[in-house]
Amino acid sequence: MSLLDVQGLGKSFGGVVAARNVRFGLDRGEMLALIGPNGAGKSTVFNMIGGQLPPDGGTVSLDGADITRLPPRERFRRGIGRTFQVAQAFLSMSVAENVQMALISHHGESRALWGPARTRHRDEALSLLERVGLAEAADRPCAALAYGDVKRVELAVALAGAPKLLLMDEPTAGMAPRERAALMDLTAEIAARDRIGVLFTEHDMDVVFGHADRVLVLVRGEIVAEGTADAIRENPRVREAYLGDAHALAAPGGARP
Amino acid sequence: MTVLLDVQGLSAFYGRAQVLFGLSFHLNAGEVVALVGRNGAGKTTTLKAIMGLVEARSERLSYKGGSIAGWPAYRVARQGLGYVPEDRRIFTDLTVEENLEVGRQAPRGGHQAWTPERLFGLFPNLAEMRGRRGNQMSGGEQQMLSIARTLMGNPDAILLDEPSEGIAPVIVQTLAEAIRTMKQEGVAVLLSEQNWAFAAGIADRACVIERGEMRFQGPMADFLADDALRAETLGV
Amino acid sequence: MDPSFLAVQALSGFASASSLFITACGLTLVFGVTRIVNFAHGSLYMIGAYTGATLVPRLLEWSYGPVPFWAGILASAVIVGLIGILIEVLLLRRIYGAPELFQLLATFGVVLVVQDLVVHVFGPQDILGPRAPGLRAPVEILGRRFPSYELVLIAAGPVVLGLVWLLLRKTRFGVLVRAATQDREMVSALGVNQALLFTGTLFLGAFLAGLGGALQVPRVAANTGMDLSVIAECFVVTVVGGMGSVPGAFLAALVIGQLQAFGILIFPKSTLVVVFLLMAAVLVVRPYGFFGRPEIIGGGHAVGIVSRAPSRATLPLTVALMILLAALPLVADAYLLKVAIEILVFGLFAFSLQLLIGVGGLVSFGHAAFFGLGAYGAALAVKWFGAPMEAALPLGLVLAALGAALIGAFVVRLSGIYLAMLTLAAAQILYAVAFQWVDVTGGDNGIVGVWPSPWANERTVYYLVTLVLTAGAALALMRIIDAPFGYSLRAMRDSEARAEAIGLHIRRHRWLAFTLAGAAAGLTGGLYAFSRGSVDPTLLGIPTSVDALTMLLLGGIQTITGPLVGAGVLHALRDQIMPLTDYWRLLLGLAIIAMVLIFPRGLVGTVQHWREVRA
Structure with a gap:
């Protein structure tokens, strides 16, 4: 049985179809990339799996349990961690406190009215930060970090819920080129070690082909291709989606002076 | 040839994320230049940075010889630099004619002023729906309206962001035709496009952006001839 | 009929x-x-x-x-x-x-x-x-x-x-x-x-x-008085009609006009209650009003308290301050004690608002509602049940907490400007009830004869009672701000998306925050009532809410102790300047404007900022 099973997912906005009959599965320890041109519906699909957007139809199951209608906070409890396209962290807190906050929630203590938060689960938070290479920065204000490091904090926060599935929306967007590979290497290593399934969207094809075990291609709300990185690279429909519709112009490739 | 728009060392940020890393390029009067690159390469941000719509730094950002660095968008537009955004941003509560009215500016010397009638000539589809509201138009119709609306400001140059994105092929052809007409009328165009086939049909020069950095600049023909470069920068 | x-x-x-x-x-x-x-x-x-x-x-x-x-x-x-x-x-x-x-x-x-x-x-x-x-x-x-x-x-x-x-x-x-x-x-x-x-x-x-x-x-x-009464009604009309929508405003005004005309048959004492019920109903079904757009409403107030390393000096400083305050009656005359009581009361009142704004990012503009509920709750207990102070204070607190729980249950569905306007409208409605329900509340004259129990009737004793209760509540609130609950509120303020994604139940936390803040404000309202011996509708008025906001702003939204300092400073200023001029409100208004424009960090916040810049 797949870790994540998506069946017949659909969504339209005021008559515009953003996703149509999307179906795929994802196994533990697998890195699955969801790619497609702007406006193809990647975010829509992603947010339906994350719980931010209710689908019009179809189901999302995690480990065989139907989670289609659960709000994001319940999905966290079922083992889904996520990162955002524009990194979302608690900027008023220190790096360690960001992770501690997630651990506090994970342990169901978020409504405790007594006993300082900053001493709770600190060792566990530090070891998570260690894993993403931020142990040194634990006591720095999160607002003072470079953007690439905030993305790492997000990863540590997502891992604090001991997830089975990690959703990463454009994990490397806004990062300097050399940081991108490092973050994805780190993610792949963690996914392999902890047997976490990773679903990510990405614009950077180097990241996609360098790190995805499998790739899904979404065009106009539908999955038009699915396969290994190499198979996708050679797929003519994908080339068309990315290079533009070759039939759109009478004389493609004809340069004008 | 006179340099109309001169960009040197342009860097831009979204909050604390840096998106552009010191781009330099220029646009001559009356020419069409295509910014090409993959999704997310920084093309849209480049155009927004020129318009003053995102936080940006530059060594030099000048239009028609004068600096426009740090200017608010309305002053840049008043200087005769038009902008057509990626998502078209039609005022959906307004009719076609009202949308055009928002874009209207006094004619600038040298060109024949654009009027709704002339624009309806350029985009015949719009002529049939002048009283229609923006929210009842297809994507392609909205795209034409967005371009027409910007032309109402009688710009000397237009920043055109992804005009072919999500548009039916037949409309894409109309758009290409319209851009050629604009060029004949003396309007320079800086075009951001990931559909390079479309760009190839209309642009004189290409500037290739990759991950916020400039990879290549030169005549469109050179870019088209260089299969390796194209494969590398446009991927797949 | x-x-x-x-x-x-x-x-x-x-x-x-x-x-x-x-x-x-x-x-x-x-x-x-x-x-x-x-x-x-x-x-x-x-x-x-x-x-x-x-x-x-x-x-x-x-x-x-x-x-x-x-x-x-x-x-x-x-x-x-x-x-x-x-x-x-x-x-x-x-x-x-x-x-x-x-x-x-x-x-x-x-x-x-x-x-x-x-x-x-x-x-x-x-x-x-x-x-x-x-x-x-x-x-x-x-x-x-x-x-x-x-x-x-x-x-x-x-x-x-x-x-x-x-x-x-x-x-x-x-x-x-x-x-x-x-x-x-x-x-x-x-x-x-x-x-x-x-x-x-x-x-x-x-x-x-x-x-x-x-x-x-x-x-x-x-x-x-027509400025504040009409603005509250206008807020209701724009919120119900949808912010920014002219036809929405027309429709809402029509509905509200009729409700007021006929509401008098149902609630002869306060037609505003009917209006509030309408607003509640509309916003539950259509959170953006008749014709509003969701994108307009904006988020919470993102500027607020940030984490600071705990300082060793905090405990000795707190103890020293408590000793000083407890020793105040040794040197102060009756008038100074009265001022000191008011500063303590308003300090805690502003501090309870800090839990909502500085910690939770929830801009409440109707905090007077809970202050007034506490005061009226205590006063009504005295007047109708002959309750002693020892029972009346907790009753006021409970009434305020219940009011906050009720209003909170409804407003936590909203955010940004809608939340600010609705809290204000809720407070205005309580104000109208207190004003119009003369049989119970005494209307404009309020309720008099709200005096402390005999043992506490002496000014010095009452001061000490106030000190113990306000300091105790303030310290408890500080603990709460430092506890996981306070951190969770901050987390939601910093990023709702992230907070939701780590499993936090945003509405439930915010509702609890409203209830706690309301309870603390209710305590201050009760203490204030017993210190003056009377209550009247101005305690529920917009100016009372704005006083708390001004204290907060004066002290600094980013700081925990700011509101306490702000209360002291505002009160001292008012005491010194008000007798000298007929233009106190004008000066206060200009001061608020000046603060927003040039001093947005507040007093304590600015001092902290200078120290950090130097460090």
């Missing part, structure tokens, strides 16, 4: 709907374009009424007839429009980018300034204007007499709606206003100078407020 009675009620409902729409329409237009909720809109309405009541009689003296009358009304509206331009150029222009809290506070500063200026210019008496020439005789409707001027008002609403519609549809200015309401940035990218557009919009909005006020001249005497 008598059909003629129903007809007349309906007609007077339409007349008040018209007046309300004309004024609220200006507020919603200004909000649509500038995204500022102009608190001073009610002040512009008041200026319109005063100007009309002063100007129209002069014109009628000069030449009696309908033409001078209506010319005077229009001229008053134009004058108010020009004042609107002044406000835009001098103030609003500088705060378009500021957080909502600061925008509301700054425009409330204008409210205070205008209150004193109106008294200065027009005198302290209410001014009853002349009746409209030609419309003095009532008409007969189904055998009942009905004022003919009301019929003109009924027509005025649709006429104004029509004219505004024409302006928005048929002029370039109107097209730009509608475009800017939808997408300001794009309008600017097309070469439209927003500054001019905004100035024009402010003229229009202020003109309509002035018109709404001037039209009241023959019906109501211009008085100094």
